[in-house]
Amino acid sequence: MLQRVCLAALLALAVSDRLVGEDVQQRVDPYWMLLHEPAVVEALQLDAAQARDYQTLLDRLDVEYFPLRNRQREEAYAGLLKLVEEAQMELAKILKPKQAERLQQLQVWRLGDAAFLRESVAAKMRYTGDQRGRIERIIADAEQAAKPLYEARNRGEPPGPIEEEYRELKAREQRDLLAVLTPGQRAIWQDLHGAPFDVARLGQPRFKAPEFLETGEWVNGTGGTLASLRGRVVVVHFYACGCINCIRNYPWYRDWQERYADQPFSLIGIHTPEVDDERRIENVRRKAAEERLTFPILIDGRNENWNAWGNSMWPSVYVIDKEGRLRHFWAGELKWQGMDGERIARDRIEELLRETAGESRTTGASG
Incomplete structure (x- = not known):
């Protein structure tokens, strides 16, 4: 499954990640940010009562979230992990099983190619040692190649050519990654995503x-x-x-x-x-x-x-x-x-x- 990704969306995601702190964000899955994304909430198809309970929960947790942003790294990580655990526990009461499954799939969409290296994904894919090494190299090389594009976008250069180059880069990365997988692993990878989702709609989190x-x-x-x-x-x-x-x-x-x-x-x-x-x-x-x-x-x-x-x-x-x-x-x-x-x-x-x-x-x- 090739994912359509644009640089503007990834830059927006990077800004939202900095609300937490890059180091902490790398150690906590995108669950917390995804909960605040309107596109994700829309995909969950909440009814009126669920929507009310969902927003009430987030508003309460957001009050605890903001002060974590200037804490020491380990304290911030522990605090955010506690919030994620509480959100998961409460949402288990709010969401129906199919909605909870969709939320898991949307985490894979949000991670993009980085999801290949998530332990939960790797456990299902059962990589060989050679496969894992090749996947790590492909992802690292693509990230290195993308750095000048991030910098150009932040400098305010015309977005059109930058976006086109970024799309080509990500398409090559995804083709190279899928080429490493067996047919059975490709089927698992597609199942982990569920229905199509436009990741370009992400990067718009809303916090109280x-x-x-x-x-x-x-x-x-x-x-x-x-x-x-x-x-x-x-x-x-x-x-x-x-x-x-x-x-x-x-x-x-x-x-x-x-x-x-x-x-x-x-x-x-x-x-x-x-x-x-x-x-x-x-x-x-x-x-x-x-x-x-x-x-x-x-x-x-x-x-x-x-x-x-x-x-x-x-x-x-x-x-x-x-x-x-x-x-x-x-x-x-x-x-x-x-x-x-x-x-x-x-x-x-x-x-x-x-x-x-x-x-x-x-x-x-x-x-």
């Missing part, structure tokens, strides 16, 4: 964003709560007023605020100090005025919000949809080393502004 933790201190007036901003697209950016990487993002924040002034859009800053001088609210207020930052800024002097969101880098930019769900995340400067994070974030903002509130929901009941 953490609520702001009120500290009682704001600059430029209160921004309210995320709950009070439902129906609006919200950009939340964590920063420190003396951080040069943060300062380099200011022009884009000013542009967004002006560009979307007549639309349901809000910009909220959360100031988490990095050094002692940044702990003085008068300095935050003065520098905001100097930089013409007029949006509400929550003072996070004790890092409560920083930790609740699981940040590890100044600045961090989040784009939240009209239902209060995280739809895009960017860590660091938006224009860092030739990358065009500003354009990517702006495209996402405009996409979400076009959505109705109902379209922002992760789950939907089947007819």
Whole structure:
């Protein structure tokens, strides 16, 4: 079975993986991310009661998920594994057997060619030692060949030629992998996938964003709560007023605020100090005025919000949809080393502004 894969989808998946952390993500299967993918939820064909219970479960677990993102590697891994185990246990009560089987198949689709080396897959395929070695080399060579394409895409080069080269690369990789298998193994590989699924629809996970933790201190007036901003697209950016990487993002924040002034859009800053001088609210207020930052800024002097969101880098930019769900995340400067994070974030903002509130929901009941 040849899988249709495009680079844009894989890059989107890579961004969503970074919400967890690349090392942790490599050690935990894609189950957690898949649960938050609208295309996956649609494929499960939940009824109304299942959809309600499913979303309630994810919303509860997401509150525990975000703080794991800035924990030490082993602690983050243990915490995420606990969440996955709890999700599996609860979904065993929510999903019907056929739905649970489909979810397993979608994990294979999500892994792509990397699924060949999953222990659960290898156990069913019963590779010989020679087969396993050849498979490992094919996958490693393809990943190495794809690196320049990832870099070109991140630099904002025209996507058409890059996508075409990537599709050719993946097609060769898949043909080479299937050539290693016996006819019986190919049949098993196809059975593991079940019905066709378009992986290009992945890379759109939706997480319930953490609520702001009120500290009682704001600059430029209160921004309210995320709950009070439902129906609006919200950009939340964590920063420190003396951080040069943060300062380099200011022009884009000013542009967004002006560009979307007549639309349901809000910009909220959360100031988490990095050094002692940044702990003085008068300095935050003065520098905001100097930089013409007029949006509400929550003072996070004790890092409560920083930790609740699981940040590890100044600045961090989040784009939240009209239902209060995280739809895009960017860590660091938006224009860092030739990358065009500003354009990517702006495209996402405009996409979400076009959505109705109902379209922002992760789950939907089947007819």
